[in-house]
Amino acid sequence: MTEPFWWPQILAATSLRRQAAGMLLAHATPTVVGGTLRLEFGRADIAAAWRESGSQAALEGAMKAGGMAMPVEVVLAHAAPA
Structure with a gap:
């Protein structure tokens, strides 16, 4: 699967x-x-750390904007699997 074309702007x-x-998002695919x-x-x-930090709200806000x-x-x- 490939990264969405709009991902760099949202990041x-x-x-x-x-x-x-x-x-944290720098560690995500x-x-x-x-x-x-x-x-x-x-x-x-x-x-x-992602789940506990409240970072998802920041991402969702940026995505919505x-x-x-x-x-x-x-x-x-x-x-x-090996």
Whole structure:
């Protein structure tokens, strides 16, 4: 899957709204699946920090301001089978 074309603009807008959100999003792989923005984090501690920080509200606000209102789902990347 490829990154949405509008992701760089939304990432920049979110970073302006909240520095921590931008730092955490730098660890996410964004994709759009069935109309939902899926943020995949490779580390559980980063995913937990995202959930606890209130950063999702900053992202959703930036998305709404950019005309990209859609649900956001956070998932933890699973290791590929050996």
